Amino acid sequence: MFFNPEIFQITALSLQVSTLATGISLLIGLPLGTWLALGNFRGRSFLLSIVNTGMALPPVVVGLVVAMMLWRSGPLGDLRLIYTPMAIVIAQTIIAAPVVTGLTAAALEALDPRLSQQLLGLGASRLQMVWYLWREARLPLLAALMAGFGSVISEVGASMMVGGNIKGQTRVLTTAIVLETSKGEFETALALSALLLVLTYLINLALTRIQQRGQKR
Amino acid sequence: MSKENSLFVDGIIACMQRIFSIFVLFASVITACTGLESSAPASSNLILATTTSTQDSGLLDVLIPLFEAESGYTVQTVAVGSGQAMKMGEDGNADVLLVHAPEAEEEFMAKGFGKDRALVMHNDFVVVGPASDPAGIAGMAAVDAWKRIAASGAVFISRGDDSGTHKKEMNLWKQAALDPKGQAWYFESGQGMGATLTIASEKGAYTLTDRATYLAARDHLQLEILVEGDETLLNVYHVITVNPEKWEKVNYEGALAFLRFLIAPSTQEIIGQFGVDRFGQPLFFPDANKTDEDLGL
Numbered sequence: 001m002f003f004n005p006e007i008f009q010i011t012a013l014s015l016q017v018s019t020l021a022t023g024i025s026l027l028i029g030l031p032l033g034t035w036l037a038l039g040n041f042r043g044r045s046f047l048l049s050i051v052n053t054g055m056a057l058p059p060v061v062v063g064l065v066v067a068m069m070l071w072r073s074g075p076l077g078d079l080r081l082i083y084t085p086m087a088i089v090i091a092q093t094i095i096a097a098p099v100v101t102g103l104t105a106a107a108l109e110a111l112d113p114r115l116s117q118q119l120l121g122l123g124a125s126r127l128q129m130v131w132y133l134w135r136e137a138r139l140p141l142l143a144a145l146m147a148g149f150g151s152v153i154s155e156v157g158a159s160m161m162v163g164g165n166i167k168g169q170t171r172v173l174t175t176a177i178v179l180e181t182s183k184g185e186f187e188t189a190l191a192l193s194a195l196l197l198v199l200t201y202l203i204n205l206a207l208t209r210i211q212q213r214g215q216k217r
Numbered sequence: 218m219s220k221e222n223s224l225f226v227d228g229i230i231a232c233m234q235r236i237f238s239i240f241v242l243f244a245s246v247i248t249a250c251t252g253l254e255s256s257a258p259a260s261s262n263l264i265l266a267t268t269t270s271t272q273d274s275g276l277l278d279v280l281i282p283l284f285e286a287e288s289g290y291t292v293q294t295v296a297v298g299s300g301q302a303m304k305m306g307e308d309g310n311a312d313v314l315l316v317h318a319p320e321a322e323e324e325f326m327a328k329g330f331g332k333d334r335a336l337v338m339h340n341d342f343v344v345v346g347p348a349s350d351p352a353g354i355a356g357m358a359a360v361d362a363w364k365r366i367a368a369s370g371a372v373f374i375s376r377g378d379d380s381g382t383h384k385k386e387m388n389l390w391k392q393a394a395l396d397p398k399g400q401a402w403y404f405e406s407g408q409g410m411g412a413t414l415t416i417a418s419e420k421g422a423y424t425l426t427d428r429a430t431y432l433a434a435r436d437h438l439q440l441e442i443l444v445e446g447d448e449t450l451l452n453v454y455h456v457i458t459v460n461p462e463k464w465e466k467v468n469y470e471g472a473l474a475f476l477r478f479l480i481a482p483s484t485q486e487i488i489g490q491f492g493v494d495r496f497g498q499p500l501f502f503p504d505a506n507k508t509d510e511d512l513g514l
Contacts, residue, residue: 016247016248019247020244020247020248023240023243023244023247024244026240027233027236027237027240030233030236031229031230031232031233034225034229035225035226035229038225039222039225039226040221040222041222071308071310072308072309072310072464072466072467073308073309073310073464077466078466080262082310083264083293083295116225120224125228125231126224126225126227126228126231127228127231127232127235128228129224129228130225130228130229130231130232131228131232134232164293164295166293166294166295167278167294169291169293181412182273182408182409182411182412182415183273183411183433183434184411184414184415184434184436184437184438185437186437
């Protein structure tokens with residue numbers, strides 16, 4: 001039962017969509033979080049509080065708002081993205097980006113504030129300084145990445161709303177589980193749930209290994 | 218900005234520039250692996266808004282691939298209730314509707330939101346409940362059964378989602394001159410037919426369902442058919458194309474092709490055979506050769 005092509009396709013789509021969304025969130029969240037943590041400018045705490053609130057955005061609400069934007073009757077309807085995997089990527093990026101940003105900011109703020117001065121004093125370039133700070137904070141930064149990924153691989157509300165759970169096109173593991181449950185096919189739903197859990201475990205195992213590399217404990 | 222701030226910003230920008238090129242490579246690999254990057258092309262894509270009963274029974278899983286192979290269109294089937302499907306049609310967010318709420322559909326057509334409307338098939342609704350039948354409704358007419366359920370306070374699960382099934386249920390309450398809302402024994406699931414049946418089964422409650430979804434789900438339910446065959450329980454499906462004069466972005470050609478497909482004799486025959494091998498009886502009865510009046514509408 002596990003090896004039928006439809007399940008492969010659903011699993012592959014889940015991974016592609018959530019990995020891409022997490023990747024984009026990292027691209028947004030890492031620089032933004034770093035700047036929020038290290039920068040000193042007016043409105044910094046206000047921005048930080050917005051980001052932290054964003055971490056608690058309900059995925060179904062994000063899905064609803066993005067769907068309303070992408071419907072033909074909505075402002076971005078001409079892009080024809082509704083009910084496509086890219087729409088799910090967009091919604092999931094909006095969900096994961098605040099998580100990655102907020103946790104990155106917290107990770108870098110926890111560093112010794114004199115560290116950056118020391119690095120510059122030792123002759124580090126600006127690039128080297130930021131790079132070294134990231135390396136110093138790699139434990140909580142990888143945790144931020146895992147949290148961002150976790151927040152999207154497991155969500156169903158946004159995927160349902162903007163994707164439509166269309167067979168062969170936008171059905172992902174979480175929405176497939178909801179469908180099988182509503183049809184009363186509980187065994188299939190449980191099997192898909194187990195598959196999802198194993199997948200997320202393997203990914204987080206790999207990331208944890210990277211995170212813990214070099215730790216002596 | 219202070220000198221320290223600008224140092225940080227420069228450093229961040231420098232690091233991100235290096236990361237960005239790696240990311241672009243990685244993202245293009247992912248999107249190249251599937252059609253992730255493609256948005257739906259206008260003319261070959263069709264959004265079908267339909268009921269949960271046509272999807273949960275499995276009929277669309279048979280019909281849609283046939284239509285796609287024959288016509289070359291890609292159908293995006295969104296299974297919502299009839300109420301939401303018609304709202305999507307009103308807002309131009311769907312191209313074609315397959316729904317089963319005749320009164321609401323007539324209003325939809327009267328307001329000019331739909332262009333073509335064709336009778337496709339029918340089956341019937343049945344009232345299901347626990348085998349023990351606490352309210353004693355077995356064999357009654359539907360409206361009488363509603364009165365008996367209200368009088369005995371037996372638990373009833375409603376779809377509560379403005380779907381075709383929900384509208385039929387509310388119509389029966391109206392005929393019985395009763396208002397169940399807010400009563401202690403009346404619950405609204407707000408979900409599709411499959412999920413609602415599961416709730417009714419778990420709670421040992423009564424509910425109204427179309428025969429097709431019930432048969433498809435029967436194996437995991439502890440519910441029996443208690444009321445059937447009543448002429449008020451007729452369940453008629455129509456296909457409606459959304460009016461391109463109201464919304465120029467709808468794919469009218471595709472919608473019309475789908476309508477013609479559904480009423481074509483070969484498709485009608487497939488509809489008539491659907492479910493016979495699994496359930497010993499057809500789940501839907503093809504009607505394209507009849508009119509609404511023939512069915513008593």
